[in-house]
Every structure is written in structure tokens, then in C-alpha cells.
Amino acid sequence: MKALLLWPIMPNSFWSYQETLDLAGLRSTNPPLGLITVAAMLPNDWEVKLVDRNVRLETNEDWDWCDLVIISAMIIQKDDFRELIAKGVKLGKKVAVGGPFPTSVPEFALEAGASYLILDEGECTISMFLEALARGQEQGIFRATEKPDVTQTPIPRFDLLDLDAYMAVTVQFSRGCPFQCEFCDIINLFGRKPRTKTPEQMLAELEVLYQMGWYRYVFIVDDNFIGNKRNAKVLLRALIPWMEARNYPFPLLTEASLNLAEDDELIELMVKAGFTIVFMGIETPDVESLAGIHKEQNTRKSLMESCYKITQAGLQIMSGFIIGFDNERTGAGERIQQFVEDTGIPQAHLSLLHALQNTEMWNRLKEEGRLYEGIATAYQGSLMNFQPTRPIEEIVAEYIDCFWNLYEPLPYLKRTFRHFMMMKGQRPKIKHRLTGHEMRLFLMVCWRQGVVRTTRLTFWWQFIAIALQKPSVFYDYFVALSLGEHFFTFRHQVKARLETKLKEFQQNKQAQEKAGYQLEAVS
Template identity: 30%
Template sequence: MAASLRIALIAMSGVRACDPELMALGLTLPGFVERGKLIASLPSLGLLTLAGLTPKHHQQRYIEVTALGPNAGEQTLLDLPTDVDLVAISSLSAQIHDAYRVAEHYIQQGITVVMGGLHVTSVPHEAIARGITAVVGEGEPVWLDLLSDAEQGQLKPLYDARGRSFDLARAPLPAIELLDLSRYNRLTVQTSRGCPWQCSFCASSILLTRHYKQKPIERVLAEVDAICARWPNAFIELADDNAFVNARYWKALLPALAERHVRWFAESDLSIHEDPELLDLMRRAGCAQVLIGFESPNAAGLAGLELRRDWKRRHVDSYRQAVQTIQSHGITVNACFVIGLDGQGPEIFDQVRAFVADVAPYDVQITLPTAFPGTPYYQQMLQAGRLIEPEAWERCTLFDLNVEPTEMSTDELRAGFKRLVVDLYSQDATDQRRQAFRHQRQTGGVSPKEQGS
């Protein structure tokens, strides 16, 4: 009979920023606080998926670790359970130093630790050098082999799945039964992995899989049903890099999703505004918001961001129409911009202000250029000598600059970014965007400013 393992699945969670002034602003500005709470509350879908693959004779528990520290209210290593045989940790780059502290805490007690995710996939030697078993690429193809080796006490230092493609038709139901659902305001469901646009700075599932792939509709609906069975009136965040690439797939899925009466959020490119049938189906099926990476309000900064077709640069003139069309269907837009891209000078701050004021997306998200390990952008910046502290992974937060800009100084960029944060996320600005959305929905996409002109 196979040995039973006591497994602790540990997710490094929470929103991070090194800049104390920006953190202080984030605590007071409603737009920042609202999105920050949503992101921080998401459980690790990767760990829950592996838990769903795990044979039933093993015991599992799911634990979330936020910032470790000595201050009142913060978690410490002593809070972590030690009656376990195997610890599996998932962490992004920004939390990786805390993740290594957790791993070393267990290793010192003779407990085996494995780590995976985007960061470990990009720099597996860091984990291995600390005595941690590294899982590189998608976790599903190697997880059962890893568990079998762990049962026999013969765990390898590296499990590399990059040469093995996982068919999402074999995806298990994530083990949401391990969660205390009272702690969450939304749960995640994944319908696809990868993205055809392959933006140079993107640190997402394209680092785990070479090809865009879709999960069968019946599998997606089974996951939604499992969530609804435990959580009436569920809100779901789709964990897709670019959800609506395959419009035919979605037009088949959405009517069935509408029958579940859930509300949901997704990330998309702006091409959905060209398909009114798709937008109608999305809204009827419960789509509340789409997050779209516009990156820049004009062509400056967009050249070369996408490794294949420079699609966003060629469609920048349709940004306004895209926001207004989507919001006229009752779906809010979270418009995302990267401030300080190559080609953007100090004028970018006013340009983003003007775009947001004129076009009125319901939400707006601004970030700083961030070179994540494993991305083409990181290699470009490393070769150009433009990385600020190349291995300061704690700065990979999207809010702490780790790249030297070309058209302004780092001090200019940081100061202008903070002023823009205050302007965009103030209560007045947030209220105005909310009001503009209601107006666009009522008038078929016309903004109050356009109607008054």
C-alpha cells in the first residue's frame, strides 16, 4: 500500500510594494484599495489544481502566507504547521524572498519542500541551491511522479515539465473544498493558458506553456458548478491571460454559463468591441468587467511591445471606441497603462489623465515598467544595462521601478507616477468614472463630455 503523505500547500499571497509612500497612498485612495483587496483575496489556483490531482490517500491542507514580519498582526514562521511530510509552495517574484524563508524554516526541521510557479520556472537554480525541489513549467505533468518519489523518499532536485504538454481536457477539479470560503470575495476558473500576442514584458502562463490552449467547455462548466454548489451567488475571476481569443468557443460556452447565474471578471484584448454578438452574450452570462491592457494612450511606447504583430500599436486609434462600445453593453472596462515605457517622456502623465477623463473607463490601473525574470523584456533590459538591481526580485511588484527609463529620469518617473496615482484614484475621480459608465450605458456609449460638446 502506498504511503500517505501529509501535504501543506502554501500560497504566498498579498499585494506588495517596496515604496512606503506609495503603500501609504494605496491605503487611502479608493480605486487602489478596491482592486488591491480583490487581488489579495484570490486563492492559488495552481496549488488547488495540483490538490485536485493528488491521490485521495494523501492528507492535504491549504495555507496562505502574507508578509512575514515582527510587527503586530503580521504572520511569523512559528504560525506555520510542522506536522507535515511535504510542503509545496507557490510564489511570484515579489514574494519570493519570503517564500525562501518559509522553505528554509521547513528544511531546517527535516521537512521536504517543493516550489513552483512563474519565478521558479524562470530561475530554478535559486531554489535548488537552497535545498528546495524545483518544479519548472506546468505542474500537472510532473506532480504524480513527484508524489510517488516523495513517498519513497527519493525526491529529485528538479522536475522539468517544459518538454511535456498538459492537455487541459485532463484538468482536474480544483480542490476548493480545502478553502475557507468566508475569506474570499471571488474564486478563479481557468479556461485557457497562454496568449497569442506574447507581449515582451508579460510574466504569465506563456512562461509555462509554449502554445495557446483551451479547456473543454464541459470541464469549465463542471468547475463553475462545483463552486456554485459550495458558494451561492458566486463571483468568478477568469484566470486567463486573454480570455476571448477563440470567439466561437465563447459563443458556445456563454449561453450555458448564463444558466448558472454567476457574475464574473475576465482579462481580454480590445478586439471584443468589434463583436456585438459576443458582447451581448457576455453580459447576459454575467460578465461584470473586462481588464484590457492598453499600455499607452497613444502610439508612443507601443512599438515592439508585442513580439509578433505590434497589434496594439496598429489599433491605438480605436481605443476610445472600444471602451465606449464595451461599456454601452453594461460591461465595465478596467483600462491598464504602463507608465514610463520607451518613447514616453514626462508628457505621458497628462496624456493618461486626458484619456481617462475623456473616455471614462470605469476603472483604471497604472503600473511601472517591470522586467520580470524569464521574460524577453528582462533579457533586453539586462543586455542594455538598464536593470536597476537585476536580482532585486522584491521590486517586481509593478509599482516599484526596476528599469531605467529612456525619456526621463527615474526620479521624474517615480514622482510623476505618484501624482498620477493621487489624481486617478481620488474619491472624486473614482465617482466621476462610475457616473460616466452609467451614462454610457444609458446612451449607447456616448460619454457625458461628448454629449455636451
């Protein structure tokens, strides 16, 4: 069998960092970890070709070559996902799909024409799919209620990637999260009991990347790296000597819950292991909203003090914030903006709330009759997909203002500087390699922020201060400045798109009200 694995185009979003990638001459933020893991599970006698459409587009020769097309996708990729399915069907190819989006919304893939739906986790369902193929079955939906033992998951096929195209390479240690945030679909996909790989597995994957010469960020893409704290510590204790023996060949980043601040040992181990960035879902500084979405882990201690503690230990915080929770008080955007300024967090990933399919929130809103038709995109340029408790015009206005102000260049530079100057912990010395991509990005950021913009004086004195006083964080500091370039540009796109969407929403609402009035008058 000749299998063509396709990863759809990722629209410009918070996570795409498109402007920064363009400045560096890179193509994509992260590779499709799910697809290269699936590739490792396919029969050895299959020929496999991977095309990440964010790096290059597949050719007519690729389509002619293959017998089978396998497509994975997240919700944000749904438009290109649908088009790829349609093209495969039109060309008479067997089309199989999987990943988080079709698992959550299988009817979308079916309506698009996919023949095989390999849903849930591939360790359980790929074997079902292969057996069906062997029987000559022309279609099928393959699901599993059990959760697989990820200690049996093979090493992903990193060899299928054009590594030089990416800002970071991804690996996975655990699946699942012990918490039950109402808006989150992770527990629907992976369950509430975190399952982890062994330290030996993780070190084997990192060794492959090391031998391939990888040197940029390695993103451990767990939805909560510390969901199983005991196993996370076991991994970190094995990882530290591995990193030390290789002179810390690459920096690490991951996602973790804010209760990391409650465990001093865990923070210390992460820093010693070479972690430099941690993404945290803070969501909102409003404790009432946190309690309303069952995010009690963020209410046990002061959010501000928790952030300070983690940052002072030497970990840069990236954060997620959301506007639009039920019974949210007016001014939520201003409170988020103030919190971000006070903590100095450089990248605050701000979103309007969306109810994702089959989450506890989605089910509740459906029962209340508050869901709008269509699929939530969870994209920064899309309106909420349900009726909020505040006027949507008020929420969107707050969101636009907050987003715009957070990524005003001068406040961003000052905030980023404060964040890194706050760090007191002693980081290990990571061996950063400077290639043409890094030098190109360095020069472009210096030109834009240090010459062209009115930030020039602030840029240069902060640049020198960090270089002299905090040399161990200089690389991450400069990366943070370069990511700012994406947000400085992206905020214009988000503002324009949301204003257009809001105008369309208001026009539709007025049309519906007018139609209802006319119907009532006729009656």
C-alpha cells in the same frame, strides 16, 4: 504522505484591495487557484491541508503534522516565499515549490534551500515529482517542454478553502495568449497557442461553487479569455442556459485583450452569460509606445472608441497602464490620466515598467547592458529594474502625480458615475446576496463617502441617480466605489515608498560617480 500546501503573504498592492477587504471584514481578494488545482492532482491516499497565509497563518501544529511542504508563489510574494522555504528546511521537512515565480526564476528557490522544484505546468511535472518521491529521491528539478492538454485538468479542491474569507473565487478556462507583447511573460509560461478546457469542465467547476453556496464574484483568471475566440463562444453559449437555469447566482469577471471591441457577437454573449467586469491591458494611449512593445492589437482601432463600445454594451472596464516605455515622450502620465478621465474607467491599475525575467524585453535589455541587478518585483512601490531612455526622476514624478490624481476621491466618484451611466446594454438580473460582509461594507462606504468626506453631496445624488436610472448596475457601481477606498489609501503608501526608493537610488548613483571619479584621479 501528509502534505501542507502554503500560499505566501501578498504585499499590499493594486490587486490586494486591502482597505476594502478590511471594511468588509474579508481576508483576501482571491484564493490560490494553482495550489488547489495541484491538490486535486495529488494521490488520493495523501492527507492534504491548505493554508492561505493571507487568511490565517499556519500553526506549529501544522508544521509538526506534515511530512512535506508544497509552496507556490508569484514574484510579488518572493520575500515570504523565501522565509517559508527556510523555515521548512530548518524544521527538517521536505520542501517542494512551484508556480509562476520559481518557474521563471528557479535559482531563487534553489538558493533558498528548496529540495524539489516542480516547474512549468503541474499536469506534466507533478507525476515526475511523485515518481521521484516514490524512488526515495531527496531532491530534483522537474521540467517539461510540452504543454499539457488542459481538458484533463481535474476540478480544483474548492473544499480546502475558507470561502467566506474571499472577495472573489477564481477558475480558469484557458492558458496561453496569441499575442507577443514584449514586456509580458505569459507566453513564456504558457505559450502562444491558447489551450482551453471544455464547456463541460467549466460548468462542472461552477456547479461545485454553486452547490457550496458561493455567491460573490467568480473571476475567470485567464490572461486572455478571448485568446481563442471560437472556443470562448462555445463556452459562452453553454454557460448562458446554465446561468439562466440558476437565476444568475454570481457575477463573472475576466481578463481580455482590447480586440474584444472588434467582435459584437462575443461582447453580446459575455453580457448575456453574466460577465459584468473585464480587465484590459491598455498600457498607454501613445500609439508609438504600443508599436514599440509589439502590442499591435491595441493600435488597429481607436482606443477610445473601443472602450466606449465595450462599456456601452454593459461591461465595466478595469485597465492596466504602464509608464516607462522606451522612447516615451514627456507627459505620459498626463496623457494616461486624460485617457482614463475621458473613458470614465474607474480602476486604472498604473505601474512603472519592469522587465520580467526571460521576456523578450528582459533579453533585449540584457543585451543592451541596461538591466540592473536583482529580480523585478513588478510592485507599485518599486523602481524600474533597468535604465530607461528618459530620466528616471522624470518618470517617477509623472507616475506619482498620475497615481495621486487618478485616486483623488471626488474625481474618482465622478468618473465612476460617468462610466456606469454610459452603459446602454441590458444586463441579465444577477441574484446578489447581501450578508453581514456586504452590509458592513455598504455602511462604511456610505459613512466615509457620504458623510465624512467632502464628496458627500456628489455621493448621494449619484447614488440616487444610479439606483433609479440604472438599477441593473447598482451592485457593481457600489463595489467600484468600495474599491476606491483601497486606492485612496494606497496612493499614500506608493508615493512615500517611491520617493524613498528614488532618494536611495540617487544617493547610490552619486556614490558610484564619486568612486569612479576618485579611481580615475588615482589612475
